[in-house]
Amino acid sequence: MIQSISQSEFADLANVSRETLERLTAYLDLIKRWQPAINLVGPATLADAWRRHILDSAQLLPHLPDDLVALYDLGSGAGLPGMVLAIMGQGKIHLVESDQRKAQFLKEVARILDIDIKIHVQRIETLPPLCATVVTARALAPLPRLLDLAAPLLQPGGHCLFLKGQTLPDELTEARKCWRMQSHSFPSLSEPSASILKLWDIERAPLHRD
DSSP: OOOOOOHHHHHHHHTOOHHHHHHHHHHHHHHHHHTTTSOOSOGGGGGGHIIIIIIHHHTTGGGSOTTOOOEEEETOTTTTTHHHHHHTTOOSEEEEOOOHHHHHHHHHHHHHHTOOOEEEOSOGGGSOTTOEEEEEEESSSOHHHHHHHHGGGEEEEEEEEEEEOTTHHHHHHHHTTTEEEEEEEEEOSSOTTOEEEEEEEEEEOOOOOO
C-alpha cells in the first residue's frame, strides 16, 4: 500500500517556501472547485493529490536544464506537470491543451495566481516545429505516439521528460522499432512502479527494405 503524503510532508520533500506552498494549495483548491464541471483529474486521486499530482509533477524540476529556452507541456489537461513547475518558479513554460474548457481552467489558474505562462489552445500537431528545448507529458499517450508528437517540436540538443508507469519497458521496445534515441529512466518519487523517462538524440529509424 502506497502511503499518501500531506501538504507539510510535500513541503519537506520538495523544500519549497511557504509562499510556493500556499500557491500550490490554491491551485489544488481550484482543481477541486472545477472538477465537478470538468473532469480534470481522476476523482479518486484527489484524496491523495499532494503525492499523485503535485509531487509527481514537481519531481521533474531537478531534471530541467539551467539554460532552459522553452518547455512545452503536451496535453496539459489540469496543468500537470507544467503548471506545477511554473508555480514552483520555473519560467519559459508553454502549456498545450486543445480542449477549450480545460484551457479555460488553465487561463483562470494563471490569472488568479498571477503566473507568467503561455497557454496554447490548439492541437499538438499544429505547433511550429523546433519550438521546444524540453518537451514534457504525463498520461498522454503510449511512447511511440508521444514521439510522433514530440520529436518534430524538439530543437537540436533538447530532450523529452515523460512521466511513465509500469508499461515503460514494453513502450520503449515498441518505440525503438521506429525511433533511434538515447534514453535514461529515473525512479519516480511519487509511485514505486513508475519512472521519469529522459530521451534525447531522437531521430526516426531508417526504413528497412527486404
